[in-house]
Amino acid sequence: MNRYFINIPLSAWIGIVIIAVNLLAAIFAPWLAPHSETEQVGDIWLLPSAATPFGTDSLGRDMLSRILFGARTTIAIALTITFSSFIIGIVTGFTAAIYGKWVDVVLSRIVDTVMSIPVLIFALIVLSVMGTSIPVLVLTIALLDATRVFRLARLVAQAIVCQEYVEAARLRGEGLRWVLFKEILPNALPPLLAEFGMRFCFTFLFIAGLSFLGLGIQPPYADWGSMVRDNAQAINFGQFAPLYPAAAIALLTIGVNLVVDWLLARNSLPHGDEA
Secondary structure, eight states: OHHHHHTSOHHHHHHHHHHHHHHHHHHTHHHHOSSOTTOBOSSTTOOOOSSSTTOBOTTSBBHHHHHHHHHHHHHHHHHHHHHHHHHHHHHHHHHHHHHOHHHHHHHHHHHHHHHTSOHHHHHHHHHHHHOOOHHHHHHHHHHHHHHHHHHHHHHHHHHHHTSHHHHHHHHTTOOHHHHIIIIIHHHHHHHHHHHHHHHHHHHHHHHHHHHHHTSSSOTTSOOHHHHHHHTGGGGGGTOOTTHHHHHHHHHHHHHHHHHHHHHHHHHHSOGGGOO
């Protein structure tokens, strides 16, 4: 175990620290934030001071408090969407790979049809028609993202199913459940974990983009994307209000990508070189 941690490169450690700081900020936001996310503490776009370290926003709310609560909202929803998309994508992808034939054909054609529509346009249409509530937002993006997970899960499972150790397990009389959880899933886990990080980044940035367009997380909830949109005019007055949430978005994205790059590099090594 100690040897495993020693072999983690510096870039991955930086990413892990960034992710950990963001998760702690999200979890403990109510205790770390000096004010509530909706409390007006002064005039609009005040400069940073002891009372408001990051200044105030377009409605006179404390930017530091809004960023902390925004981390809680944005990260929680992004994780919920990513977990949901992976559950749907892995279940359907493994089902298509294991059963094959018409099951694979039907599921693959459905996924191809959904993927043929641009993600942003599809999401904008659905959210415009169904509304921008959090359940609709989560379900819409999760279903769209599940198509990408399906393609990877199906591809990986198909490569594993034809391996000799899977055939040997079936010849021993092992059931489908045993083969799935003892052979297919453990071997498919490394690429799926790397994909999870990439999908989280995509979802995180996609939510921020929708919020910037006014179709993401709605007020009074704090969200980094909507904070950039609401304070964009502050740049014209020499204020840095929109740069703080933009920097938070960029920093978390970089942190996750650093960890994902390490996972991808580690999984591409031969088993003898991992040590």
